[in-house]
Amino acid sequence: MPTTERSRTLQAPAGEVWALIVDPAHLPRWWPRVTRVEAVERDAFTQVLASRAGRSVRADFRVRADEPTLTLHWEQLVDDTPFARVLASAHTQLRLEAAGRGTTVTIELRQKLRGVFANLGSSRVRRAAGKTLEEALDGLERIVG
DSSP states (O other): OOEEEEEEEESSOHHHHHHHHHOGGGHHHHSTTEEEEEEEETTEEEEEEEOTTSOEEEEEEEEEEEGGGTEEEEEEEOTTSGGGGTEEEEEEEEEEEEETTEEEEEEEEEEEEOTHHHHHSHHHHHHHHHHHHHHHHHHHHHHHO
16 A cells, blocks of 8 residues: 655744644645535535646545644545546545644545556556645745744
């Protein structure tokens, strides 16, 4: 299962970063290609993403936030979606840790690939995931410093 992880220390208190990442409405500000978020509930949301071809693609997620440990989990619901062709599952975890006056943000993306992609595509998927995570951290850094 390809797993990709990136970390960065941001010059903002953990509470400020937590408030930003735990609210899905902020995703278009910092997560790559998210144009809007819909159907936000306590434990779920839908991202509307812009594909490379300019089309809108919807991605549904279940959410679990653990404020005492500053850990946020997103599970993408892939069955019966365009993502099911490539993915069997996708889990994103964001962890915050106080670092002096700043906060270290770690984002981990675990993707279980389906079919031929499981054998041939894992390095490409890991590369693309790494780029996405770096762009997400860039977005957070732009917002909070």
